[in-house]
Structures are given as C-alpha cells and as structure tokens.
Amino acid sequence: MTQGRSIRLFLVDGTPNGLLTAEIMNWTGHVLTGPRSKLSELVQRPECGRTGIYFLVGPDPENSLRPLVYIGESDDVATRLKQHNRPEDKGGKDFWEKVCLVTSKDQNLTKAHVKYLESLLIQNAGEVGRSRLINGTAHEYIGLPESDRADMAFFMEQVRTVLPVLGFDFLRDRPMPSSSASKPAEPERQPSPRFVAEVPRFGIKAFGQEIDGEFYVLKDSLARGSWTGADGGYQGLYRQLCDDGVLVEAEEDLRRFASDYAFSSPSAAAAVVSGRSANGREHWKVEGTGQTYAAWQDQQVSFAASDQGTMIDKSAGGLGESRSSPYTAS
Structure with a gap:
C-alpha cells in the first residue's frame, strides 16, 4: 500500500472562503490560493513577489462538467495577476473566479524552472482532459540540465497531489480501465x-x-x-x-x-x-x-468492520480468527 501524506493547511484570514496556504512535509513548495474577490489581499502577500507558476480557474460557459483553466508562470506573479484582472478589452481575462499560486519556500525556483514546469503542467492538464485550457499548446523547454528536469518532475508530482485537496481536480489522473485491463492495477x-x-x-x-x-x-x-x-x-x-x-x-x-x-x-x-x-x-x-x-458495498463495509474487530481482539490477547476478503479485485 502507498503511504499516507501530511498536508498542512492554513486559513490566512480565519475563514474557509478566504486565502488559504498549503504545504506538504519535506517539500519545498508553497501553495497560496483564494477567490478573485480577495485579489487585493493576495497580491500583497510576499509569495506573490517570487518566481512561480499560477493557475486561473473559472466555469466553462459551454460545458458545466469541466472548468476553464489558464496556466502561467512569472518571476513577479503579483504584477502578472494585476494584468489578468484588467477588463478583457485591455488585455485581461474575464473568465476566472479563483487563483492558485505555487512558489518555493527556499526561493530556488528560477525563470527556467517555472517555464519548464509550465510546459509540463499544460501538457499534463491536456492529457488528463478534466478541463478546457485557455493556453492552447505547451511550449517545449529543453534547456534544463538533467538533474533539474528530475527535480521539476518531482515538484510537479507534489503540485498534482496537493491541488485536488484544495478543490482543483484538473490535474488529477483519469485512469482508463478499458485500456489497462490487461495490466496489473496499482x-x-x-x-x-x-x-x-x-x-x-x-x-x-x-x-x-x-x-x-x-x-x-x-x-x-x-x-x-x-x-x-x-x-x-x-x-x-x-x-x-x-x-x-x-x-x-x-x-x-x-x-x-x-x-x-x-x-x-x-x-x-x-x-x-x-x-x-x-x-x-x-x-x-x-x-x-x-x-x-448496494449489497456489494455493504459486504465490503461489513467485512472491514468485522476485520477491525478481529484485530482489536488479537491486540487484547484474544485468539481471533483468520479471514480472507470476500472480494478479490478483478
């Protein structure tokens, strides 16, 4: 089994619909998110003056099943977000309602790093297909050393882990059961x-x-x-x-x-x-x-409950009974 992860969330202004930060233990990344209505407060945060990647997210008027997403990068995210907040006829973007910014706590992300990350994330979001991207196609940035590319691949996986926790599902994998039926499941x-x-x-x-x-x-x-x-x-x-x-x-x-x-x-x-x-x-x-x-799910719940009871009996010194699950994944 995969091990659990610890994510630390902080409500900046103490309300669930305000600014929120998120961090994963042993990851240098730092996530800041909030609604567009809080943009004046968000751009004053120190994270917005750093080099990072950002996501603008809003509803797709043509498809209620998926959001519209813009993925960008900047070495001064506050300035870029102010530009995006302008009316559309002045170069801004009207669609977005939420923003999410990812920077590095140790400030080791460079312009080359975030350009490469932006390219990876645009490509990944397109492959997953849970959103409609405003960006279009991703540019390829291949100038990074091999070690930096490996670091950015790890950094991206942490981004893909934490964003769904914050309600942004557009990078979450969409497994295709039919195409992987012959492969052993993870x-x-x-x-x-x-x-x-x-x-x-x-x-x-x-x-x-x-x-x-x-x-x-x-x-x-x-x-x-x-x-x-x-x-x-x-x-x-x-x-x-x-x-x-x-x-x-x-x-x-x-x-x-x-x-x-x-x-x-x-x-x-x-x-x-x-x-x-x-x-x-x-x-x-x-x-x-x-x-x-319904009966299958109830069977799984009943088995899990009885199995937990057996474990408690054993820990208390009881003999317990060896059991096997009534269901084996196909």
Missing part, C-alpha cells in the same frame, strides 16, 4: 469488480467499475439513444456527453460510449445509461453474480 487503484447494467427491452447493456471514488462506465457500453425521463436531473449531463462525443450514435436508437467515462456516482452513471433517472445502487449488478452495487 495498489492504490485496485478497481471494484465489473458491474453490468441492462435494460433488455431496449438492448441496453453497459459495464462499469469503481476506481478512486469515481464510477467509470467502460468504453463500448451501450446507452439509451435519447433522454426519455423528466426534464432536469441528469438530463444536462446526458446532453453534454452527447455534445462532447463521449456518447456517439449506435444502431437501433442506442448510443455507445466512445471512451471510458468517470461519473461522480453510480446513480449518475445509471441515469445516463438508461436515459432517465435511476437508482444506481440497485441498477448496477456485479457481473456473473447479480449482486447489486
């Missing part, structure tokens, strides 16, 4: 068993797996050809996936998943597959057994 990404959702009357059959807290519907799964349920709910999500090319037309009034797609819950996935509201905890069933998602 210990921290053991998938659930495969689930199946069927509506035989309409020829619907979809497969899913749960990984890292997200429910993935797998590539080539079949879904309802149109939304037939009541307006609202997951109707907007269904239409957005059609517009984005995730759900493409298939035969006989069906749609097919062109790629794996991660949903926030089994019910969201079941609704899109069915074309109407659905209880995903009952709709998805373990492939080969017919056990519902």
Whole structure:
C-alpha cells in the first residue's frame, strides 16, 4: 500500500472562503490560493513577489462538467495577476473566479524552472482532459540540465497531489480501465469488480467499475439513444456527453460510449445509461453474480468492520480468527 501524506493547511484570514496556504512535509513548495474577490489581499502577500507558476480557474460557459483553466508562470506573479484582472478589452481575462499560486519556500525556483514546469503542467492538464485550457499548446523547454528536469518532475508530482485537496481536480489522473485491463492495477487503484447494467427491452447493456471514488462506465457500453425521463436531473449531463462525443450514435436508437467515462456516482452513471433517472445502487449488478452495487458495498463495509474487530481482539490477547476478503479485485 502507498503511504499516507501530511498536508498542512492554513486559513490566512480565519475563514474557509478566504486565502488559504498549503504545504506538504519535506517539500519545498508553497501553495497560496483564494477567490478573485480577495485579489487585493493576495497580491500583497510576499509569495506573490517570487518566481512561480499560477493557475486561473473559472466555469466553462459551454460545458458545466469541466472548468476553464489558464496556466502561467512569472518571476513577479503579483504584477502578472494585476494584468489578468484588467477588463478583457485591455488585455485581461474575464473568465476566472479563483487563483492558485505555487512558489518555493527556499526561493530556488528560477525563470527556467517555472517555464519548464509550465510546459509540463499544460501538457499534463491536456492529457488528463478534466478541463478546457485557455493556453492552447505547451511550449517545449529543453534547456534544463538533467538533474533539474528530475527535480521539476518531482515538484510537479507534489503540485498534482496537493491541488485536488484544495478543490482543483484538473490535474488529477483519469485512469482508463478499458485500456489497462490487461495490466496489473496499482495498489492504490485496485478497481471494484465489473458491474453490468441492462435494460433488455431496449438492448441496453453497459459495464462499469469503481476506481478512486469515481464510477467509470467502460468504453463500448451501450446507452439509451435519447433522454426519455423528466426534464432536469441528469438530463444536462446526458446532453453534454452527447455534445462532447463521449456518447456517439449506435444502431437501433442506442448510443455507445466512445471512451471510458468517470461519473461522480453510480446513480449518475445509471441515469445516463438508461436515459432517465435511476437508482444506481440497485441498477448496477456485479457481473456473473447479480449482486447489486448496494449489497456489494455493504459486504465490503461489513467485512472491514468485522476485520477491525478481529484485530482489536488479537491486540487484547484474544485468539481471533483468520479471514480472507470476500472480494478479490478483478
């Protein structure tokens, strides 16, 4: 198993919606974030006078499922943020609502370092596909020595670790279960068993797996050809996936998943597959057994609780009983 990490968060003005700093033990990086409404206070912070990378984040008016993101670098971030705060007709950017700045506590980041980091982060955000980038393509900076490139690769991994904790998910990996089915899963990404959702009357059959807290519907799964349920709910999500090319037309009034797609819950996935509201905890069933998602999850919780009780008995001097998990990841 991977080891835990300790992240120190500090509410600068004592409120959860104000300025916030974050640091990881044994990492020289320092993260400062806050809403655009606090920009006048943020640019007065000493971190803003350092060399660093920054992220401007806001909603995408064309796609409610993902944010708009701009990734930049500067050796004087305060000045750059003031420029971005101008009206758009004066060279500013109107879309962003939050800003996140990453600098180094020991101030060892140089202009060459942050240009290289910016390039890596733009490339990574594009590959992950959780956001729409304002930047366009990333420039390649290959002038760094090999040792510095290794340091920046490590620095970037720490950035990718801490940002999701602060609510910025656009750099978080999106594993593709279908493309990695033949590879052994990483210990921290053991998938659930495969689930199946069927509506035989309409020829619907979809497969899913749960990984890292997200429910993935797998590539080539079949879904309802149109939304037939009541307006609202997951109707907007269904239409957005059609517009984005995730759900493409298939035969006989069906749609097919062109790629794996991660949903926030089994019910969201079941609704899109069915074309109407659905209880995903009952709709998805373990492939080969017919056990519902709800029963499978309850089994996992019960096993974990009983296993914890066995450990307590052993620590108290009891004999305990050797047990094996009722589920082995496929």
